[in-house]
Each structure stands twice: as structure tokens, then as C-alpha cells.
Amino acid sequence: MLYYLFNYLDKTFDFPGAGVFQYISFRAAMALIFSLLISLVFGKRIIEIIRKKQIGETIRELGLDGQKQKTGTPTMGGLIIIAAIIIPTLLFAKIHNVYIVLMLITTIWLGAIGFLDDYIKVFKKNKEGLSGKFKVVGQVGIGLIVGCVLYFHPDVVVKERVLSTSKDLGTISSNFEHKMNSPKYAEHAVKTLKTTIPFSKNNELDYGKFISWACDDCMKYGWLIFIPMVILIVTAVSNGANITDGIDGLAAGTSAIIGTVLGILAYVSGNTVFADYLNIMYIPNSGELVVFIAAFIGACIGFLWYNSYPAQVFMGDTGSLAIGGIIAVYAIAIRKELLLPILCGIFLVEALSVIMQVYYFKFQKRKHGMEYAQANRLFKMAPLHHHYQKSGFHETKIVMRFFIIGIALAVLTFVTLKLR
Numbered sequence: 001m002l003y004y005l006f007n008y009l010d011k012t013f014d015f016p017g018a019g020v021f022q023y024i025s026f027r028a029a030m031a032l033i034f035s036l037l038i039s040l041v042f043g044k045r046i047i048e049i050i051r052k053k054q055i056g057e058t059i060r061e062l063g064l065d066g067q068k069q070k071t072g073t074p075t076m077g078g079l080i081i082i083a084a085i086i087i088p089t090l091l092f093a094k095i096h097n098v099y100i101v102l103m104l105i106t107t108i109w110l111g112a113i114g115f116l117d118d119y120i121k122v123f124k125k126n127k128e129g130l131s132g133k134f135k136v137v138g139q140v141g142i143g144l145i146v147g148c149v150l151y152f153h154p155d156v157v158v159k160e161r162v163l164s165t166s167k168d169l170g171t172i173s174s175n176f177e178h179k180m181n182s183p184k185y186a187e188h189a190v191k192t193l194k195t196t197i198p199f200s201k202n203n204e205l206d207y208g209k210f211i212s213w214a215c216d217d218c219m220k221y222g223w224l225i226f227i228p229m230v231i232l233i234v235t236a237v238s239n240g241a242n243i244t245d246g247i248d249g250l251a252a253g254t255s256a257i258i259g260t261v262l263g264i265l266a267y268v269s270g271n272t273v274f275a276d277y278l279n280i281m282y283i284p285n286s287g288e289l290v291v292f293i294a295a296f297i298g299a300c301i302g303f304l305w306y307n308s309y310p311a312q313v314f315m316g317d318t319g320s321l322a323i324g325g326i327i328a329v330y331a332i333a334i335r336k337e338l339l340l341p342i343l344c345g346i347f348l349v350e351a352l353s354v355i356m357q358v359y360y361f362k363f364q365k366r367k368h369g370m371e372y373a374q375a376n377r378l379f380k381m382a383p384l385h386h387h388y389q390k391s392g393f394h395e396t397k398i399v400m401r402f403f404i405i406g407i408a409l410a411v412l413t414f415v416t417l418k419l420r
Helices: 002-013 018-022 024-052 078-092 098-122 132-152 175-181 223-244 250-269 272-278 286-307 316-333 337-343 345-368 370-375 384-390 395-415
Strands: 161-163 183-185 194-196 204-206
Touching (some): 078 286, 078 316, 132 316, 223 316, 250 337, 250 395, 337 395, 345 370, 345 395
Antiparallel strands (some): 161 183, 194 204
């Protein structure tokens, strides 16, 4: 909203300094600062309100050190994260931008599902919370909306790379010749289902190619592959973040690292110079997403102020489902979703540890019986962070080491852009 106000003041009255709101970098910086302030200042008040309402977490007896002491810690802290994302975005982003609208819908949608789950757990005293199938239906629903918007909306386009060169120029040997032979972008943007593939020289994949074999004109039905893929990614990453939220600060800190990488990728994807240099798709209007992700990073870091060990508040499903969905939809919007297995490696491993634990237990139970299966689990406890807790590591050490791994994965994600 402030963007429109200062844009009006700049054009109508030539108001001094109003033109600075035209710069994405400035608005992103302001969104980050405001997000931090909202998290730190209003976060404390929200925690006090939650505590007065006796909205405390019921901790299962898992036999882990320090777990019992966490009983009664306020939950639903994800409300702090959601407020710290939405308010700065509304203030500093271009609200008419389709990508911004999509991110706001995703945040509210998945935040509402998580809030309903936490509400049932806390107020209805039902430890199971919202039924798993209803969560999945909600995740599939937002995935369907995101997939349809990204495919059908006229503003979701890319500009194809073209090589403007003359055959008789020969070998590039000067700056002038380099500029003449450097790839450029087409004048008109086009609708396409292309995405970025890591570790590939020809680093673009069109989802339509998966069904192009069926008929000569089947490429245009690529959305039959794209939309289910979007649903799968949103559901997987959202649940991965939810599973990772098990010890103080882990999910929020890991998400801040992931958000930083996505913000940089969005910035270069929305800038012709950087997109050209990195040989990636130029996506018009996607640069505005930097403002949103700046608010997201600020919200996660601000939440860590209260969520780091020992936690004064838990984000609950209100926060974890939302941040996972945000990361998934954001990556899909900037066409970097195939980088998520690397970038979100922590989420992936945590989710896989649960799946492996369950199936390994069922296999051992079927083959050797219940007693043997209970005594010979694959991990001491799942998700993986609980396995390390059971192994005697303090949770702060686990969190810090996971952060280090997360940073390494972030660097590797950047490296994939040049390793082809």
C-alpha cells in the first residue's frame, strides 16, 4: 500500500525521496526490518495473550531429556510468523502482482489449516488434532489453486533466450564481439511450462515433454503433469517442514536459510542482466517476490528470538504448515522447484526418516514379530532429530549442526547454477 501512496506522491507532487519506493531492494529491506520489528515487539504481546488463554503444548512422553519441562509452553506461535509476513508484504509490495497475491493466499490458507489443527489439540484436548486426511485435502486444494493460476493466468510468463549473432563473426575475442554474441531475450513474453533442471547444460525442462509422445499436439496438455506436480511438491514440503518442527529453533532457522537462497534466486530470475549471466530463465514481474521473501526471512529470524532454546513459544502447525507451503509455492513460482530436494535437504531427510522408520518397523513385525520389531528399530526414534536426542546429543548442538548442513546445502544449490 505504501508503494502506491509514494508512487502517487512522486508522480503528482514530485515529493522528495518518494521515488525510492520504485526500487525492489529498498522495499525488500524495509519489509525485512518491519517483519523483525513485528516479530520482536508484537511477538511478546502475542505470547502473553496465548499464555493467559492457557494455550500450552501438551508434550508426549518420549523419554527425551528436557522434554517434560516443555509441557505448557505456549503454542500457536505461528500467528507471529504469519502476521510478520503479511503486514510488511501489504505495506511494501505491489499488491496487484499475481505472484504476491498467490503467496498471500498460500500463507493464509495453510496457516488456517495449521491453526485449526492446533485449536483442536489445545482447546478440544484432542492430541491427534485435525485428521490427516483433512490436512492433505487442504494441501491438495492450495496446490490445485497454485497450479491453475501459474498455468492459466496471463501474467505468468517467461521470456525465451535468443542468440543474436552473425555467423561470420567467428571466435569471440573482444568485449564488443562478446556483447554481440551474448544471449538476449525475446521481445515478447510467452506462456510456457519450462522449469530449471540442476546439473544440466541445457538446464530447462518443459513438463509438456512428458506427454509429447502421445500425439503430435500433446505438448499443450503439459498442465496435466504440471498441476499434479505442484500438488505433490506443496504437500511434501509443507509436511516436511511440519515434521522438522520438533526441537527449539530448528524449523524457523532452517526456513530462514532456505528463504535467503530463494530470495536471491528470485532477484536474479527477475533481472535480465543476472538471468543472462547465469543462463537461467528471465521471469517478468517475479522480482517483486523478493519483497515477500524478505518479510518471510525477517519473520523466521524474529520468531527465533522467542523460539530458540529454551523456547518461550512453539510455532505449532499454524506456523510449520504455512512456512513449508510458502517455500514450495515460492520455488515453483520462480521455476526452481527441482532444486528443492537439495535446498530443503533437511526437510527431506527428516520426512524420509519417518517413512523409513514406519515401513522398516512393519517389515520387521511381519517377519519376526512385534517384540523383535520394537527392539530393532531402524532409528532410536523418528524424526531424525529425535534419534540424535536419544543418542545423547543436546538439542542445541543438533540444531546448530543442522543449520551448518542447511548452509552447505544452500551453497550447493547456488553451485548447481554453474555446474552443468
